[in-house]
Amino acid sequence: MSADSELPNLDLDGPGLRRFACVVAWLSRLALGLASALIIIDLLLIGAAVLLRYVFSTALLGSDELVGFSVTALVMLAAPDVLRRNGHIGVDMLVGCLSPRMARWAAAWSCLSVLLVAGGLIVNGWKAVALAHMIGQLTEGQLEIPIWALQLFLPVGGVLLGLVALELLWRVLTVSAQRPAPSTLTGVA
DSSP: OBOOOOOOOGGGSOHHHHHHHHHHHHHHHHHHHHHHHHHHHHHHHHHHHHHHHHHSSOOOTTHHHHHHHHHHHHHHHHHHHHHHTTOSOBOHHHHHTSOHHHHHHHHHHHHHHHHHHHHHHHHHHHHHHHHHHHHTOBOSSSSOOBHHHHHTHHHHHHHHHHHHHHHHHHHHHHOOTTSOOOHHHHTOO
């Protein structure tokens, strides 16, 4: 099992795939930047809450809620870039035993599986957003944030994940018979 951080080799792709990959890379980096900013904000909120509680004996209202709610956003915003960089743990030992042709089939199957999950996130996430918006559901606690605003990260993350999976699938399908499957495709699981 491994998790390398290689990016797809754009030099061997056609012009259409190269343009699509650039757009997907830009969106993935933007989402990862937002996730990184959320982590820093969470760190500051937690630090301030601890400092206020144990040094000044007061509480920072809503900090626990904000940190808890940001977890969904963090996962949905960071997952596409992790998938694009092959940061997910895959069973390379099994895929490494396959012929290049079978490795491409395994990579295509992996991409299709991710597309199905992304589709589920988009459809079910959007239904959850619509329902929460329709009934005006709010979070419990001091902040009372509309639930739909938090659930909106599910379909957004699904779209981003789907775009990355489409890029990887496109790359798998355009690989010539002479070129072995890139390592960035064999570990996608």
